[in-house]
Every structure is written in structure tokens, then in C-alpha cells.
Amino acid sequence: MIALHGIHQTYAGPQGPVHALRGIDLEVRAGEIFGVIGRSGAGKSSLVRTINLLNRPTQGRVLVNGQELTALNGAGLRAARRDIGMVFQHFNLLSSRTVYDNVALPLELAGATRGEIRARVLPLLELVGLQALADRYPAQVSGGQKQRVGIARALASRPRVLLSDEATSALDPETTRSILALLLQIQRELGLTVVLITHQMQVIKQVAQRLAVMEAGQIVEQGETLQVFHQPAHEVTQRLLDDVVPRELPAPVLARVRALLGDQPTPDARLLRLVFAGRGAEQPLLSDLVRRFGLDLNIVHGQIDEVQGHPFGTLAVLAHGQAPQREAALGHLRDAGVRVEEVACA
Numbered sequence: 001m002i003a004l005h006g007i008h009q010t011y012a013g014p015q016g017p018v019h020a021l022r023g024i025d026l027e028v029r030a031g032e033i034f035g036v037i038g039r040s041g042a043g044k045s046s047l048v049r050t051i052n053l054l055n056r057p058t059q060g061r062v063l064v065n066g067q068e069l070t071a072l073n074g075a076g077l078r079a080a081r082r083d084i085g086m087v088f089q090h091f092n093l094l095s096s097r098t099v100y101d102n103v104a105l106p107l108e109l110a111g112a113t114r115g116e117i118r119a120r121v122l123p124l125l126e127l128v129g130l131q132a133l134a135d136r137y138p139a140q141v142s143g144g145q146k147q148r149v150g151i152a153r154a155l156a157s158r159p160r161v162l163l164s165d166e167a168t169s170a171l172d173p174e175t176t177r178s179i180l181a182l183l184l185q186i187q188r189e190l191g192l193t194v195v196l197i198t199h200q201m202q203v204i205k206q207v208a209q210r211l212a213v214m215e216a217g218q219i220v221e222q223g224e225t226l227q228v229f230h231q232p233a234h235e236v237t238q239r240l241l242d243d244v245v246p247r248e249l250p251a252p253v254l255a256r257v258r259a260l261l262g263d264q265p266t267p268d269a270r271l272l273r274l275v276f277a278g279r280g281a282e283q284p285l286l287s288d289l290v291r292r293f294g295l296d297l298n299i300v301h302g303q304i305d306e307v308q309g310h311p312f313g314t315l316a317v318l319a320h321g322q323a324p325q326r327e328a329a330l331g332h333l334r335d336a337g338v339r340v341e342e343v344a345c346a
């Protein structure tokens with residue numbers, strides 16, 4: 001659906017060239033929501049803007065729906081771009097136009113009649129829940145509503161691809177959730193392919209089926225969201241994931257563990273952090289540890305969440321038991337797909 005081959009992007013900066021993209025190869029499948037995450041300056045905006053050639057890459061090829069955009073210019077490129085909608089962090093609405101007229105703009109530019117425009121804009125406003133606000137100006141609606149206008153405008157030319165450049169970064173968490181829910185809804189209803197860039201794993205967690213992690217102009221990791229959350233391979237991914245599943249146990253939890261252990265050396269006790277995903281989270285593994293391996297467990301901390309409809313979470317347990325049983329129990333957990341880490345608590 002979308003294929004990027006060997007993409008390089010170099011800008012002329014005041015202190016010399018800036019290599020914003022350094023050899024990106026990426027495939028996005030038809031009908032999926034693909035998330036691109038990275039820290040500030042990693043190259044995310046540069047990447048997403050190459051997909052519709054808002055930035056023409058210095059080197060490399062961009063293919064969308066089998067058409068090589070990098071080989072197009074002028075009218076050919078303009079036509080291809082109509083198949084790619086885009087929403088922006090700061091909405092990019094025209095303040096002098098009403099909500100209705102902002103959504104109508106791309107259709108006007110494409111030469112549609114007033115009747116055609118009306119027949120397209122009204123259902124779009126209904127889709128994004130703004131039919132009652134059609135006559136308001138951007139200054140008279142909230143940030144979340146502005147983004148709904150931006151989404152309706154992006155959909156006006158019936159694109160098959162939607163690019164989202166930090167669409168929720170200017171919004172509060174609750175509005176972010178509602179905008180992401182809307183993106184999911186339209187992706188499902190219209191069968192859109194969505195590429196969404198963000199610096200927040202919470203956003204990825206809510207909507208992306210697959211993701212790529214960027215750092216310094218390169219993709220350092222990519223895969224299915226649940227898999228990457230469960231087994232992040234790159235340090236940058238792990239750091240970004242700390243937002244959703246912190247690696248460090250909170251200090252009060254560690255203090256409680258120390259209090260539980262008391263002053264006596266307890267060679268048979270281990271503090272373990274278990275990361276469950278999908279399959280592992282659905283089995284009665286903790287009762288197995290007690291019944292089959294004779295361990296004593298204190299649950300000291302935990303959180304359970306959902307990623308792509310699958311349970312995902314972490315649990316910190318203080319496990320008491322003799323070394324052979326403990327090792328067998330940990331093997332059992334790992335076989336069931338649970339990631340097991342020993343946490344130092346001294």
C-alpha cells in the first residue's frame with residue numbers, strides 16, 4: 001500500500017546539512033493503522049511528509065497504491081495527493097471560514113459544484129459529530145472539535161490513505177482518547193490506511209496495529225504493537241515504553257518489599273517483575289507457581305492494560321522458594337510467554 005525505499009532527507013541548516021532521514025525502508029499494509037514513534041527531532045515529521053511528498057526526499061522512492069509518487073510532478077502529483085489526506089497537530093484551519101467551509105475547501109479547489117460539496121460535507125460533519133456546529137468559526141469551537149474539522153476536511157476527497165502528524169499532541173488526555181477513537185472508527189468504516197506519528201506510546205497503545213520506532217533519522221525497531229510492547233529490543237523503545245509500563249518499581253513499593261524482607265538475610269526470596277502479554281495473561285500462571293512449584297508469593301505491585309484487544313500488564317511479586325523450584329517455576333513462566341526479570345531491592 002505504502003512503500004518507502006532507501007529514503008534520505010537532507011536539509012540545509014545554518015550550521016551545515018541536517019540528515020533528517022538516513023535510509024528509511026518501510027512498508028505499510030492496506031487497511032492498517034501504522035504508528036511511527038520517536039523522540040523530538042528523530043525525523044517523524046520528515047518521514048510522514050515524504051509519503052505525500054510534502055517533503056520531496058533527497059534520495060529514495062515513495063510508492064502509494066502501486067504508484068511511484070517520486071516519479072510524478074505537477075498535475076500527476078496533485079491527482080495522486082487527492083488519495084492521501086492529512087491531519088496536523090495545530091489543525092491548520094482557515095479562521096475566516098466556518099466549519100462547513102473549511103471542510104468544503106478541498107472540494108472547491110477540485111472544482112466541485114455547490115450541490116456536490118453539500119452532498120459530501122454534510123455526511124462528513126455527521127461522521128465526525130459536528131453537524132450542529134457547521135456555521136461556527138474555528139475560534140468558536142474547542143481544540144478537539146477543531147481536530148474533528150481537520151479530520152473531516154482530510155476525508156473530503158475520499159482518500160484511501162490518511163496521514164496524521166501528531167494529531168492529538170495539542171489535546172488533553174480525554175480529548176486525545178476521543179479523537180483516537182474517531183480515527184479508529186473511520187479507519188474501520190472506510191477501510192482507510194492510516195500512518196500516524198506521535199511521541200506518545202499511549203497513542204500507539206490505543207490505535208496502532210504495528211509500529212516503527214525512529215531515532216536519529218533511522219528506524220531502530222518495528223513490529224506488531226503487542227509484540228514490541230512485550231519484548232522491546234531497542235533501548236529507545238524501552239525508554240518510550242516507560243510511559244505505559246515503567247521499568248522501575250515505585251520507591252514506596254521497594255520500601256514495602258524491604259519491610260517485608262526485614263533485616264534477616266532471605267536467600268530464598270526473589271523480587272520478580274513479570275510482563276504478561278496476550279496468551280500469558282490469560283492463563284492461571286500464578287496459581288501454578290503456588291500449586292505446582294510450591295512457591296509462596298506476595299504480590300507487591302501490578303497493572304493490567306489492554307493493547308490491540310489483548311491483555312497486557314506487569315506484576316511484581318516477591319517469590320519465596322528454594323532455588324530448584326524457583327528456577328523450574330521461572331522456566332514455566334517463560335515457556336508460557338511471560339517475560340521474567342529479577343529486580344534488585346537491597
Ligand SMILES: Nc1ncnc2c1ncn2[C@@H]1O[C@H](COP(=O)(O)OP(=O)(O)OP(=O)(O)O)[C@@H](O)[C@H]1O
Pocket residue numbers: 011012013018019020038039040041042043044045046047199
Ligand atoms: N525544514 C527544515 N530545515 C532544516 N532542518 C529541518 C527542517 N525540518 C526538520 N529539520 C531538522 O530535521 C530533524 C528531524 O526533524 P523532524 O521534524 O522530522 O523530527 P520529529 O521527530 O518530527 O521532531 P518533533 O517531534 O520535534 O517534531 C531535526 O533535527 C530538525 O531540526
